Amino acid sequence: MNSKTVIAHRGASGYLPEHTIASKIMAHAMNVDFIEQDLVLSKDDVPIVIHDIYLDDVTDVAKKFKDRKRVDGRYYVIDFTLDELKTLIVTERFNPKTGKQVYSNRFPIWKGNFKLHSLQEEIELIQSLNKTTGKNIGIYPEIKNPAFHNNEGKDISTIVLKILSENGYKTKKDRCILQCFDTRELERIRKELQSNLTLVQLIESVEETKQFKHFANYADGVGPWYKLMLSEIVDEKFTFTSLVNDAHKLGLVVHPYTFRADQLAEFDSFEQMMQVILIEGKADGGFTDFPDLMVNFLKH
Ligand code: G3P
Ligand code: CA
Numbered sequence: 216m217n218s219k220t221v222i223a224h225r226g227a228s229g230y231l232p233e234h235t236i237a238s239k240i241m242a243h244a245m246n247v248d249f250i251e252q253d254l255v256l257s258k259d260d261v262p263i264v265i266h267d268i269y270l271d272d273v274t275d276v277a278k279k280f281k282d283r284k285r286v287d288g289r290y291y292v293i294d295f296t297l298d299e300l301k302t303l304i305v306t307e308r309f310n311p312k313t314g315k316q317v318y319s320n321r322f323p324i325w326k327g328n329f330k331l332h333s334l335q336e337e338i339e340l341i342q343s344l345n346k347t348t349g350k351n352i353g354i355y356p357e358i359k360n361p362a363f364h365n366n367e368g369k370d371i372s373t374i375v376l377k378i379l380s381e382n383g384y385k386t387k388k389d390r391c392i393l394q395c396f397d398t399r400e401l402e403r404i405r406k407e408l409q410s411n412l413t414l415v416q417l418i419e420s421v422e423e424t425k426q427f428k429h430f431a432n433y434a435d436g437v438g439p440w441y442k443l444m445l446s447e448i449v450d451e452k453f454t455f456t457s458l459v460n461d462a463h464k465l466g467l468v469v470h471p472y473t474f475r476a477d478q479l480a481e482f483d484s485f486e487q488m489m490q491v492i493l494i495e496g497k498a499d500g501g502f503t504d505f506p507d508l509m510v511n512f513l514k515h
Pocket of ligand 2: 251357
């Protein structure tokens, strides 16, 4: 295995609808190090693998349960039981207002027969594939919006930690990295809930890059938006902020998000993005929708 960590972002989501079982199987076959699970609770307290607290930008909920939207017009995972969620068809991400697919060159919208699934089901899939292939691919769950869950009277972190522990993910030696954007919640997971798992603090603002000393009190790494690593581009050369050095000095690993071959922004190619972020920028790995491209880049 190479020394940079390849994390399949929502599975092999550049090729199959995000967070479907199919996208997780494809990512597993691509020899990644970790496969990501974003987690939201159902009405009956089951952690569901889905990116948002909403259902209407990746499923047919608006058609099947027309009357179950809230006053804001959105359909919430937390308003449906697991059995109800299982009746929905999952599709490639789209804008619920226009019906238009977000990434136009990805898996065609409304094709196939994909379903939602629970964290437990995904763990069983990955552990079983590890057994049949002899691999040891890890899981990289994210607690989504703990404040929203708290307002709904639910403690998502306690529920998720219990499932992880029951499935053998308890310490830093186990192949599980737990992530969250909410700084207070990740600190609570370490200090109050006493988790011994590897923890990664997700960050999205420059402000948060000044708080690494505090994060190092409870986290083992940071997961920044990759642009926070970049300072400027002069004569086609990239210069970097002190983010990676600051993190490394405190013993924090750096796993930036998200590397997308169909959203290159300031880069000419996916390979250039990898060269800049992983090699010149010295990130320790990262989240990608195109795991095969990252694995291939790291082979050379
Ligand atoms: O968790 C890392 C990365 O996935 C963060 O962004 O919005 O895709 O969950 P998001
Ligand atoms: Ca995530």
